[in-house]
Amino acid sequence: MSRLCFDYGHGGEDPGATYNGRKESDDVLSLGKEVAAEVRRHGVVVDETRTSDATVSLNDRSSFENENTYHYFISFHRNAYEPEKAKGVETYTYLNPGEKSRELAESIQASLVILGFVDRGVKEANYHVLRETKSPAVLVEIGFIDNSGDNNLFDEKRSEIIKAITKAILYELGIDYIEASAETEEAIGQTLYRVMAGSYSIRQNAENQIKNLKEARVDATIMIFDK
Template sequence: MSRLCFDYGHGGEDPGATYNDRRESDDVVSLGKEVAEEVRRHGITVDETRTSDDTVSLNDRSNFENGNTYDYFISFHRNAYEPEKARGVETYTYLNPGEKSRELAESIQASLVILGFVDRGVKEANYHVLRETKASAVLIEIGFIDNTEDNDLFDVKRNEIIKGLAKAILAQVGIDYVETSAPTQAESGQTLYRVMAGSYSVRENAENQVQKLKDVGFDACIMIFNK
């Protein structure tokens, strides 16, 4: 069974990027722990470099990862530039990444872009936690903490972000995402609503959207409606 290492950036004396009363260190540990729980629900082992507001050095993070054998190392972060001047998500690999790192980065990036974040692409960088870890490694920048629109997406679509990241990670280790069991309409007396991801007059455009959804692990199909 696969074993993963999740790394939540900054913490303790290092809050990371901040904006108003918001701290990167808080956002990533809170979100990342929920992604970890979703992945664990599918039988995958997930170890974490921190689980609370602790100071953890870069060396401590890479040493933690190097102390075990992992299939993937995934570092969670949020970006910052100048207030309200930049937005979007980007996912990093080390320089000249292996195929596994690149595939995971592309899948993670797609899972966030489809939720409405601006696509800043998959990039390469000489970051310590990418360079000094043994496992295939990626670093995620989940929107700009100094951008109101990105913060709104981060908050409003939190559950979708957690699910999308879990699906992308699980797909990379060959595990199909399983929805949590929910009562049927007859059992609960509730009406359920299906969500559409767009309507297109050109079938090719519809097929392209379906493929994008499938690539990040979402069930999708084309339904034909005649006006």
Template structure:
């Protein structure tokens, strides 16, 4: 089973970078949770170092990751420098990264640049959450929070950013992203139900059969 650890930077008493009342901790929590929700549609397990505006230390973040085995650790951030002086996206791996980290970080970086962000490149850094985690780890800086243009792009293309990052992650996992079909007003949609189970393991087994048969968009919904 594929398992990811998502880390949303800062939180609680640590707001991260701030500009004109905007907080990095809020931006990354909101967007990161949306990416997690999108990836989970494909049966990928996503654990999160925080799910609300609470303080989580760097040690607590790495300890959280170290308690389980993950395919990837992905830390979400927004950048800051001097007001209106820098812009663009950049992404990081730890020093001398492995092939998995290098591939994922480049795929995410390219996806965000394609949405219109300035390309500041992929870099290496001795950050705690990259150094002290076991899984292939990347850290993504999604534009500068102290740049009006980056904030405008971040807000206007929020759904596209979510989709781009989700697609990049799924691609590295060998999972094809399925473009959602727009609903036409007045159109009747027919859903195919293949069973309902009281035992979760039976539902998982049926889901596996459906996906092996080619129904890649099949998923489990609890009621």
């Protein structure tokens, strides 16, 4: 089963970049948690370095990631420069990145540019959370918090941003994105209890069971578990 570590930048005593009362720490926490919910909907395990407005040091973030083995570590941020002087998205990898880090960064970057953000490119940086984590790691700056145009995109296309980042991650994991039903969308943020209807060593048997369940109007899909 795929497993990810999500890192929401700043928090608690460290609001990150701020502009007109808006805090980076709040933006990335709320958006990142929704991306996590969407990714989990596809059977992926997501651990988070923080789940509330809490202060988490850089060392604690990397130590948290080091405790487990992840397919990817993804850190969510928003950029800042001078008010209204810069805009766009950029995604970072560590210096001389591995293929997995680079490909995920390129997928996330492209998915956000399509939504209207200025393309500032995929870049390399010696950031702590990229350097001190074990798994392929990326850090994404989702627009400039001190740019009104980027904030409008962040707010008005929020659901599209969540979907775009989710699809980029799933693509790199080799998982097909499944559109959420109306019932699923209403349940986001709630605790859901999934019921398994059997495990099969032969895929055809699993597909036959899926067919039977769908004929009985039961929502069903195949989830692959490696022993």
